[in-house]
Amino acid sequence: MVGQQPEHIYSTQNGFPHSAHPYGAQYARPDGPLLLQDVHLIESLAHFDRERIPERVVHAKGGGCRFEFELTDSLSDITFAAPYQKPGYKCPGTVRFSTVGGESGSPDTARDPRGTSWKMYTDWGVHDYVFNNTPVFFIRDGNQFPHFIHTQKRYPQSHLGQGDDSSMFWDYLTQNPESIHQIVYMFGPRGTPASWGEMSSYSGHTFKFYNKEGDMTYVQFHILPEKGFQCLSGAEAAQLGGSSPDYHHGKLYRQLERGEKPRYNCFVQTMTPKQAEEFRYSVNDLTKVWPKKQFPLRKYGTITLTENVENYFEEIEQIAFSPSNTCIPGIGPSNDSVLQARLFSYPDTQRHRLGANYQQLPINRPRNAGCPFATMFSTSTKTPANECPHIATNFQRDGPGCLYNKGKEPNYISNLPSATLKFKNLTDDKTTNKYKGVALQGEESASVKKQEFERERHERIVNGKINEYFIKTGVSELDVEQPRALYEKVFSDADRKELISNVVGHASNIHVPEIKTRVSQYFGLVNKDLGKAIAEGLGIKWEPLDLQRYADAVGHVRL
Template identity: 45%
Template sequence: MADKKIPPVMTTSQGCPVSDPFKTQRVAIDTSDYKHAQPPQGPLLLQDFQLIDALAHFDRERIPERVVHAKGAGAFGVFEATDDISDICKSSFLQKGKRTRTLTRFSTVGGEKGSADTARDPRGFATKFYTEEGNLDFVYNNTPVFFIRDPIKFPHFIHTQKKTPQKNTMDGNNAFWDYLTTNPESIHQVMVLFSDRGTPASYRKMNGYSGHTYKWYNAKGEWHYVQVHMMSDQGVESLTVEQAAKHAGEDPDFITADLFDNIEKGNNPSWTMYIQTMTLEESKKLPFSVFDLTKVWPHSQFPLRRFGKLTLNENPKNYFAEIEQAAFSPSHTVPGMEASFDPVLQSRLFSYPDTHRHRLGTNYNQIPVNCPLKSGVFNPIIRDGAMTVNGNMGSHPNYLATQCPVTFAKALIPAKEASTATIGGLGEEKHTGEVVPFHWTVTDYDFVQPRALWKVLGRQSGQQRNFIHNVAVHIANSRPDIQERVYDYFSKVSKEIGEGIRREVQGISSRAKL
C-alpha cells in the first residue's frame, strides 16, 4: 500500500511552525472570583506575530480589479502552427508543426469583478504565447469591430458602463445610450452587440478577432497589414436576452464554470486560427481607413488563410496566481509582428502595461505566469523596484558597459518595397510631417457595413426580431428623450430598425401597466 501524502506543516509567513492556528496572545487577568470558568479577559498583545501576520496579509490580499475586463476566466493550452505562412511572418513559433505553450483569459469588458457572466457586453479573448523569442500577447475580443476609433474616447465610453457617481446605479442605461447616440461611429459594434451574439452561451463557443490592423513581416523585411480570426471549433452559441437574465439571477458564474468543468472532463475547446492580409497599395484603394477599428475587411477581397490551432487543455491550479495576476498587452510582441498606426491600438501599447504596473507592481513581468520562457529579461536599466525576485542581473553594471558586454539581436534590413527603416530589427514605415490634432468625422460610409450586417441578420431565423427586442428591453427604463435618440440612431442604418424598436418599447410599456 502506497504511503499517504503527508500534509504540509502550517507556518507563519516567515516559515516558523504554527502549533495552534487559532490561538492568540492575551494578557491574563485573575478570574478566580468568577462563577464560571472564564478565558483570559485582558487585551490582545501586539507582540503576537502569528495574529498580526495573518491579519496584515488578509488586509492586503485583494489587488485593484481591472478597470475593464474585471470579470474573467482562463486556462492554459497549446498553439500548433498548422500551416506555413513564412511569406507573411518570420516569428519562430509560427514554423509549421511547432507547438507553443499558451495562457488564455476570457472576460466581460464593462462589468465589475462580481458581475454576471451573461451580461450583454463584448468578451475579451486574450492569449499569451510563451515563445522562445519572448512572450507574445494577442489581446483580442469576440467582436471584429469596436465602439470607438478615437483613443481619447475610451475612458468616456467605459465610464458610461459604470455606476453613476452620485446615485451609484446604472440609471436606466441613460449614460450608455447618451454616449452612443452622440457618437454614431459606434453603430457597427452596437449592431453586433445587440444581436444574440452579444450574449455568448459559453466562452468555448465564441470566436476571437484582432479587430485592430497589425503589421507582420517576413525574413526579407516584406510586410503586410494583418487581421487575425480565431474561429471556434465548437461552433458559436448564444443566449436570448431572457436566458441571459435567468442565468444572471440564478448562477452568475455560469460561463466561468462551463469552461473549467469542460476542461476538467477532458472536453478541451479549440479554435482554428486564420489571417487576412493586405498590402499597403491595397489599403490605399479601400473606401475606409485600414486603421478604422469600426470597420471589417471584406472576406471576398481579403480571404481567410489558416495558420494554426489553439487548444485549451489545462485548468489553473490557483485562479488568483495564474489568471487574476496574468498581464496581457498588445505591446508584448516578438520579431515578425508589430503594431500598425491604428490610433486606438497605439494608445493601448501604453495603457495596458501602465495599468499592470499600477495593479500588480513595477515588476509584474516577474510574476511566474507573466515570466518569459528563459526568464529572458536582461536590460541593465530595467531592474530594481518593489518585488524584485529574479536575481536582478547580479553584479552587472546598471548601464551599458564595455567591461560587461551584452549581445544584441541582428537588425533586419527590410526590402525596398516595404519603404521602411529599422529599429531593433522591426520594419517601420517612414513618415514625416507636422503634428496635427485629429478627430474622426462620421460619414455616410459609417452606416454601410452596419446596413450589410442587418441584411445578414435577416437571413438568420428570428435574428432581426431578436435584435429589435434586445435593444427595446435595454432602453425600456431609459428617459423618453434618450429613447427618441435611440430610434433616430438606428434609423440611420434602416428606418425599419428604428420604427421596430419604437413599437417594441411601446409594447413593453403597455404590458408593464397591466
C-alpha cells in the same frame, strides 16, 4: 524516503512551523487582551488587510485556464516572427475570458463584448493576443476610450448602473454614431455567447507583418472555435445572470475537469499596402471589418484548452496582457489610434494594479526568464529557460516586488569584464556586440534613409484617409454601410427580431425621453424599418432622419 516529497506543514511566512492552533492567539490571561508579541496573529491580520489588489478598470469579471498553441502552417512568407516559422511548433499558454464593463461580481452572461486574451510562453518570450469576441469596437479615436468606458459604468451622482437607468449609455452612443456597427453586433445574438469554449475572438486592430526581405503586410487575426460560435438568447442570458452569475466560468471549469478540451483554429486576413491604398475604408479604422471574399482567411494554427489553473489569484487575477506583447520582432502596430493608445494604457494599468515589476510575477514572466508555470502545464511543451534560444535580460532593475534582478550583469551597455550581454540581429539568429561603443552621426543618417524610402509614399496615402489633425474623427455614410449589411444580409429574421427585442428592453430603462427618440433614429440610420420597430417598441413617435439631419438634431460638433 529518497524521492518522496516532504509533507506540507502549517508555518509562518518566514518558513518555520507554527505549532499552536491557527485560529488561536496569545492572551495576557484567559478572557484578557491580546498580546502584540503574537507574531502569527499580527501576520495573519496584516496580510488579510492587504489581500485585495485594485480591480481591473475594464474586464474585471473573468476567468480562464491553460492552453496549448500549435503552428500548423508557416507564415514565414509574410513575417519573420519566430513562433510563426516552422509548422509543428508548440508552446503552452494561459487565457483569460472576461466581460468588458461589469465589476468583478457582475454576471458573466451580461450583454457585453467579451475580452479573450491569450498569453503564449514561446521559446523566445511572452507573446500576447489581447482580443475581443467582436471584430469591431465602439470607437476609433484613442483618447475617447476612457470617456467611453465612463459611460458604461455607474452614474456619478446616483451610482446606479445600466439595469436601472441606461440614459448615460445611450446618450454617449447616439452622439457617436461610428459605434453603430458594434452595437448592431452586440445587441444581436453574439452579444450573449453560450460558452467561452465556443466563442470567437478577433484582433479587431490591424497589425503589420514584416518578412525577412522587409516587405510589409497588413494583418488581422481571427481565432474561431471548431464547434462554431454558440449563443444564448437574451432571455436565457438574463435568467442565468440571476440564477448563476458565474455560469460561463463554472461551465468551462467543469468541461476541463471532465477532460473536455475545446479547440480553436487560428487564421489571419492579409492585405498588401497597394490593396490598403485602394480599400474603401481605412485599415486603421477599428469600427470596420475586412470583407472575407476580398481578404480570405488563411489558417496558421490551432489552440486547445488543456486544463484548469492551480490557483485563480496567482494565475488569472495576476495575469497581465498587453498588445505591446503582440508586437514581437516581425510584427508591428498599425496607425490605429486606439491600438496606439492601448500600447501605453495596458502596461500602465498593470503597473498601477500589480506594481512596477509585474512582468516578473511568475505568471507574466517569459519562459526564457525562468517562468515556472510554463514547465508545470500538462502539455509536452515544457522547455526550461536554459534550453531556450536565449536568456532574456535588459537594464530594468530594482523597484518594489523585484524577483529577478539580472544578477551581476551591468545595467547599461558596458565594456566591463563582467558584461555578458549581446545583441541579436532582427531577422536572423546571429548575435554580436554591435551596439557597444560610439554611435557616429553617419551611421544614424544611413540607417534612417534606409528605412524611409520604401514606406514614405504608402504611409502618406493611408494616413490621408484619417483626419489625424482633428481632435475627433468625423462620421460619414461609410459608417453605416457595414452595420446595414450585417443587419439586412447576415442576420436571419429571428436574429433581427432578437436585436429589436434586446435594444427595446435595454433602452426602456432610459429616463430621459428625448434620448429614447434619439435611439430609434440612431438605428434608423442603419435601416428605417429597424428604427421604426424600435420606436414602436419604446412607445414613442417614429421620426426618421438622415445622417445630416440627425447630426443637426443631436448637436453638430465644430472641429
